[in-house]
Amino acid sequence: xxxxxxxxxxxxxxxxxxxxxxxxxxxxxxxxxxxxxxxxxxxxxxxxxxxxxxxxxxxxxxxxxxxxxxxxxxxxxxxxxxxxxxxxxxxxxxxxxxxxxxxxxxxxxxxxxxxxxxxxxxxxxxxxxxxxxxxxxxxxxxxxxxxxxxxxxxxxxxxxxxxxxxxxxxxxxxxxxxxxxxxxxxxxxxxxxxxxxxxxxxxxxxxxxxxxxxxxxxxxxxxxxxxxxxxxxxxxxxxxxxxxxxxxxxxxxxxxxxxxxxxxxxxxxxxxxxxxxxxxxxxxxxxxxxxxxxxxxxxxxxxxxxxxxxxxxxxxxxxxxxxxxxxxxxxxxxxxxxxxxxxxxxxxxxxxxxxxxxxxxxxxxxxxxxxxxxxxxxxxxxxxxxxxxxxxxxxxxxxxxxxxxxxxxxxxxxxxxxxxxxxxxxxxxxxxxxxxxxxxxxxxxxxxxxxxxxxxxxxxxxxxxxxxxxxxxxxxxxxxxxxxxxxxxxxxxxxxxxxxxxxxxxxxxxxxxxxxxxxxxxxxxxxxxxxxxxxxxxxxxxxxxxxxxxxxxxxxxxxxxxxxxxxxxxxxxxxxxxxxxxxx
Amino acid sequence: xxxxxxxxxxxxxxxxxxxxxxxxxxxxxxxxxxxxxxxxxxxxxxxxxxxxxxxxxxxxxxxxxxxxxxxxxxxxxxxxxxxxxxxxxxxxxxxxxxxxxxxxxxxxxxxxxxxxxxxxxxxxxxxxxx
Numbered sequence: 001x002x003x004x005x006x007x008x009x010x011x012x013x014x015x016x017x018x019x020x021x022x023x024x025x026x027x028x029x030x031x032x033x034x035x036x037x038x039x040x041x042x043x044x045x046x047x048x049x050x051x052x053x054x055x056x057x058x059x060x061x062x063x064x065x066x067x068x069x070x071x072x073x074x075x076x077x078x079x080x081x082x083x084x085x086x087x088x089x090x091x092x093x094x095x096x097x098x099x100x101x102x103x104x105x106x107x108x109x110x111x112x113x114x115x116x117x118x119x120x121x122x123x124x125x126x127x128x129x130x131x132x133x134x135x136x137x138x139x140x141x142x143x144x145x146x147x148x149x150x151x152x153x154x155x156x157x158x159x160x161x162x163x164x165x166x167x168x169x170x171x172x173x174x175x176x177x178x179x180x181x182x183x184x185x186x187x188x189x190x191x192x193x194x195x196x197x198x199x200x201x202x203x204x205x206x207x208x209x210x211x212x213x214x215x216x217x218x219x220x221x222x223x224x225x226x227x228x229x230x231x232x233x234x235x236x237x238x239x240x241x242x243x244x245x246x247x248x249x250x251x252x253x254x255x256x257x258x259x260x261x262x263x264x265x266x267x268x269x270x271x272x273x274x275x276x277x278x279x280x281x282x283x284x285x286x287x288x289x290x291x292x293x294x295x296x297x298x299x300x301x302x303x304x305x306x307x308x309x310x311x312x313x314x315x316x317x318x319x320x321x322x323x324x325x326x327x328x329x330x331x332x333x334x335x336x337x338x339x340x341x342x343x344x345x346x347x348x349x350x351x352x353x354x355x356x357x358x359x360x361x362x363x364x365x366x367x368x369x370x371x372x373x374x375x376x377x378x379x380x381x382x383x384x385x386x387x388x389x390x391x392x393x394x395x396x397x398x399x400x401x402x403x404x405x406x407x408x409x410x411x412x413x414x415x416x417x418x419x420x421x422x423x424x425x426x427x428x429x430x431x432x433x434x435x436x437x438x439x440x441x442x443x444x445x446x447x448x449x450x451x452x453x454x455x456x457x458x459x460x461x462x463x464x465x466x467x468x469x470x471x472x473x474x475x476x477x478x479x480x481x482x483x484x485x486x487x488x489x490x491x492x493x494x495x496x497x498x499x500x501x502x503x504x505x506x507x508x509x510x511x512x513x514x515x516x517x518x519x520x521x522x523x524x525x526x527x528x529x530x531x532x533x534x535x536x537x538x539x540x541x542x543x544x545x546x547x548x549x550x551x552x553x554x555x556x557x558x559x560x561x562x563x564x565x566x567x568x569x570x571x572x573x574x575x576x577x578x579x580x581x582x583x584x
Numbered sequence: 585x586x587x588x589x590x591x592x593x594x595x596x597x598x599x600x601x602x603x604x605x606x607x608x609x610x611x612x613x614x615x616x617x618x619x620x621x622x623x624x625x626x627x628x629x630x631x632x633x634x635x636x637x638x639x640x641x642x643x644x645x646x647x648x649x650x651x652x653x654x655x656x657x658x659x660x661x662x663x664x665x666x667x668x669x670x671x672x673x674x675x676x677x678x679x680x681x682x683x684x685x686x687x688x689x690x691x692x693x694x695x696x697x698x699x700x701x702x703x704x705x706x707x708x709x710x711x712x713x714x
Contacts, residue, residue: 088614153610162596162597163598163599164593164595164597173611230596230597231596232597234600331586331588334588335591338588355586370588370592371592371597374598375592375597375598376593377589378589378594
């Protein structure tokens, strides 16, 4: 594949340059290419050049030559000068000249030969770096506490596209991003390639992820529907850089009958078997008399008292977020719960929800990430099914397939077709993403996007055993903390932790067990911490600190400390001795 | 759409009052630029103008026909104005009158639309943004 083929693939209808027709892909023997105008919008340039760089693997050539560091400093100055001269709708000549050189002089270079051509490498690096640098702030909001901070018209344009307002502001939008929030690109459709904002620049390894501070390159949206959402709240206690999370490991008990057989194992003619499936029934949402737990019950009996206690423990500061594990609630409970939490001043709720899609007649294992103060919220589906094996079923003391004693595996009976992954910019420089259980462990498709974007915080909701470092969630969290450098919080329910610990003690008398309902894993020092719930406790306050972080790209461009890293500060158990709602 | 999703915005947060002034200033600065599609065609009128969607291609054909009929230098702008794509006529050398007409109806533009057009003309180089 040649450079021109990549351009044609990404821009089949051209860049709509004045007085320039976008020629059809010429024969391989074609010589000089007609001009294909430089895209006006920087993320489009990044998408094209980034794809060439990624597919050719030439990012390995972009580290400074240690014998020519003075020349490299001149290159850095050159990028600075280009960025300062670049204004919305007017690409500097320094960029268009590089672009024209790319399409006119190097269009027929095979991707496999890119690394061999020093002039071409130089062009690609200048274009990629310039587009990345001028995109600083895209997808983020203005620093409202520091109005003098740089805020480009590029960033303002994306900001205005990110707002809900359908009134006169949006009606008069002068820059309409047709694919936003799926992609920052203008002329490149997301079924070709996706460009999203970025939080963390990978400082390990040598990939295209290490070559940009502000833009990330993702695969096409048909593999994964990644999105970027602006959800910041108006009032920010940014004078205090803590992020406080109330962890509620609900339910505390899983009643009998909560796991049932949805489909038995079936033998096929070719000596294989079609797997058995199990289904979850949320009996923990029923009282002893069979009445359904309401959101008000849950708030008044469990979460609001924990909030009060957490607020007192934090010196009067209410937790920013409340987090509940995988499948903890149903939709109606969340609907009733959210106004009460919003009224209490909680900024966001992240909760696992089991839901039946009445239209498509399928069960969905969902995560709701709801920003209560800014009234923005989204649901996403679990992307991979849980497979319980016999050993795990025994550890939880569950048995639901007595007619098939030889069976050792049961799959979760949920639909995994719709794969949405929203990234949330919840501070002016901090983002988070939510994952559901198995999605933390599987490499595709979410991990590719998470590695590219580098959200500051990954929240994984689980229904799992103790969150010990050696178990799978801890291992996969450590991978993300290592590269790109995310902080990862995994939270499971107390019920499965207690069941697992009970089984462990029974099988190994005298064994030490801990109620580690959550785990914090961070990039700094690759610290990984047991978040252990004291006996009798029903909640936990986790406090992490947000620090400015200095990052550099492979080609030594600085981000001037524009990024953040979240670092563990403290955790404390809550609600010791309090009555527990729902399954207590 | 699920019930819970209906309670929340599926787009993004609302604009804070403190941000209104900045937004208005931005939109005023770039009024008429962008929108669904934007392109300025300079002299000489090209025989072919590239578009990435069929609606635009239809508009371009109309635009080319009108341009031919009127012997005008024509600027094309595809921002959403409620009246379809705009045609902007400028006088050729030696002519005095400027005409502004809508691509679909052929009717003269409103004063507001003319302001939009003039803002567009000030922008040195544009591209499709939608």
